Amino acid sequence: MKVDVLLGLQWGDEGKGKIVDVLTPKYDIIARFQGGPNAGHTLIFDGQKHVLHTIPSGVFRPGTKNVVGNGVVIDPVIFKREITQLIAAGVDPRPNLLISRRAHLILPTHRLLDAASEQAKGKAKIGSTLKGIGPTYMDKTGRNGLRVGDLTSGKFEERYDALKAKHLGLLAQFPNFTFDLASVEAEWHEAVNELRELQLIDTEHYLNEALDAGKRVLAEGAQGAMLDIDFGTYPFVTSSNTIAAGACNGLGVGPGRIGEVIGIFKAYCTRVGSGPFPTELLDETGEALRQAGGEFGATTGRPRRCGWLDLVQLRYACRVNGVTQLAMMKADILSGFDKIPVCHSYVHEGEQIPNLPFGIEPDEVTPVFSDHKGWQEDLTGVTAEAEFPESLSTYIDMVEREVDTPIKVISVGPDRAQTIKR
Numbered sequence: 313m314k315v316d317v318l319l320g321l322q323w324g325d326e327g328k329g330k331i332v333d334v335l336t337p338k339y340d341i342i343a344r345f346q347g348g349p350n351a352g353h354t355l356i357f358d359g360q361k362h363v364l365h366t367i368p369s370g371v372f373r374p375g376t377k378n379v380v381g382n383g384v385v386i387d388p389v390i391f392k393r394e395i396t397q398l399i400a401a402g403v404d405p406r407p408n409l410l411i412s413r414r415a416h417l418i419l420p421t422h423r424l425l426d427a428a429s430e431q432a433k434g435k436a437k438i439g440s441t442l443k444g445i446g447p448t449y450m451d452k453t454g455r456n457g458l459r460v461g462d463l464t465s466g467k468f469e470e471r472y473d474a475l476k477a478k479h480l481g482l483l484a485q486f487p488n489f490t491f492d493l494a495s496v497e498a499e500w501h502e503a504v505n506e507l508r509e510l511q512l513i514d515t516e517h518y519l520n521e522a523l524d525a526g527k528r529v530l531a532e533g534a535q536g537a538m539l540d541i542d543f544g545t546y547p548f549v550t551s552s553n554t555i556a557a558g559a560c561n562g563l564g565v566g567p568g569r570i571g572e573v574i575g576i577f578k579a580y581c582t583r584v585g586s587g588p589f590p591t592e593l594l595d596e597t598g599e600a601l602r603q604a605g606g607e608f609g610a611t612t613g614r615p616r617r618c619g620w621l622d623l624v625q626l627r628y629a630c631r632v633n634g635v636t637q638l639a640m641m642k643a644d645i646l647s648g649f650d651k652i653p654v655c656h657s658y659v660h661e662g663e664q665i666p667n668l669p670f671g672i673e674p675d676e677v678t679p680v681f682s683d684h685k686g687w688q689e690d691l692t693g694v695t696a697e698a699e700f701p702e703s704l705s706t707y708i709d710m711v712e713r714e715v716d717t718p719i720k721v722i723s724v725g726p727d728r729a730q731t732i733k734r
């Protein structure tokens with residue numbers, strides 16, 4: 313069997329959690345391959361809302377196994393809190409939760425370093441979620457990190473103390489940054505003790521053997537293509553490979569084992585944090601989209617920046633991910649506009665171009681829009697494609713044509729039930 317990969321094609325918050333949840337019945341295993349508690353995957357069903365940060369979105373389906381792969385970074389405190397909240401909601405994820413020994417741990421001092429670095433950057437800050445993601449991946453590639461497997465090595469405390477000492481040395485370089493480590497450290501060690509009791513395994517063997525045995529696996533991406541460390545709007549990105557290739561090194565499966573690549577995008581565009589966003593709306597229309605779409609961060613509560621759909625960006629994301637099918641989210645939020653501008657090309661160095669160039673700052677590109685006819689109908693009760701207003705159908709056709717990829721799912725509301733498969 314092959315691993316299907318599901319990922320965000322914009323700047324995150326496309327609605328991946330909902331689609332993983334809708335697709336889960338087709339899969340035996342859901343596996344997270346990168347990112348960490350910077351993610352916030354929202355699932356709504358039976359009138360209840362759940363937000364997952366590190367735990368895969370398959371936990372609500374009985375019998376589905378959930379793998380936290382080696383590419384993920386884990387904050388034991390947030391992980392413990394997520395498990396506690398799930399248990400309180402009537403779902404104990406622990407029997408079906410498998411954690412890679414190779415996944416790296418976020419230490420309290422990683423979070424402090426994240427905050428100190430952002431503070432020092434001032435106006436140039438990344439707008440990080442301050443969960444310690446960047447410093448943890450820096451220690452991973454710098455070969456200093458602490459991994460889940462170290463928890464049972466007998467040398468954990470020694471390694472922790474050595475890394476903490478290194479971090480304290482780095483923090484001393486930020487004289488204006490004050491912190492109280494002792495208060496968060498005790499909680500972290502307590503959470504580590506609980507993490508040690510969970511199923512810590514070699515997930516690369518588990519997954520490959522499961523595939524050999526005919527099990528169906530879905531790799532669940534976090535963030536989005538434009539936040540990818542290589543292909544995103546660097547340096548305003550996260551510190552992992554969010555694109556489909558990340559599933560191979562974040563899970564330990566070969567490229568030949570990748571099957572469908574399912575790309576999720578919103579019918580418009582949003583971004584949280586700093587960095588370029590060519591189609592951003594800084595006026596009342598942007599505010600209208602924010603309010604209608606409830607565009608506030610699931611992890612930080614920050615208002616999301618909103619703008620029109622950017623087909624240059626989407627085309628690029630389809631290309632670098634090798635997307636084989638698309639899911640278009642939040643079509644219902646666009647109801648009520650007379651016309652919907654869509655960006656199909658950029659003007660760059662005096663030329664109109666269809667492909668995303670190296671830099672997309674405002675002084676580098678100007679988006680070129682064409683107006684699409686809007687629709688007035690409320691879509692939230694629509695249950696079949698035949699009920700779509702004509703201008704929604706032509707919007708869908710236009711996107712498929714522009715990015716040369718079929719749209720297989722249209723989402724018309726946050727609930728599991730408000731999903732139309734084509």
Ligand code: IMP
Nearest residue numbers: 324325350351439440441549550584585
């Ligand atoms: P970090 O990953 O916390 O370091 O944040 C780096 C950038 O990625 C910031 O602009 C964040 O707002 C953004 N970011 C990180 N995770 C997510 C996410 O899950 N959804 C949307 N934006 C994210």
